[in-house]
Amino acid sequence: MSDYEYQHEVEELERKSATAARLFDIRRIIGALFVIYGVIVTIAGLTVSDTDLDKAEGVNINLWTGLGMLGLGVFFLVWLWLRPTPPPVDTEQLPPEADKGTE
Template identity: 65%
Template sequence: MSDHFSEEDVQREVTELEQKSATAARIFDLRRIIGGLFVLYGVIVTITGLTDGQAAIDKAEGININLWTGIGMLLLGVFFLVWLRLRPVAPPTEAGMGDERPPSD
């Protein structure tokens, strides 16, 4: 039995791999990971700041440091997620998929 692939089979396989690569690039975009973690931790720290007693606030010289830090983390996380939404990862182009050889003069 011969393992002979037609040009159409090869092209279909290349297209599938390009789609998987673009999907993986979107899923593992660092902006998504960083933004998600900052939002998650920001929510936790903000809730801690909202429930802090007066003793914790006095310990930080009258500043509810957990509340302000949590709000800052939330804002930073939202910034990363909005940035991801406004400037998504571009799918790879055919020009970027070819040889990495410099052009000959």
């Protein structure tokens, strides 16, 4: 294997690794789960019966909890969109820093 082919293969693996790191960012997972569960709990809150409301002393806890979960999930997804995960920096390819003491 030539040096060029080896370097090309290494770059391809680094690109796939960076893509996987961004795909499995914890903010994406948490945000998606909170949005999914928030939708489910909000629907349960919208379809509540009068008997269940009487048990909770008139507070529709499923509706409020579902809306809170939706809000938190959207917050995480917006945070991910505004501040995406930076690609990893390869320290071997950085230019050497000049010695500040010699100037």
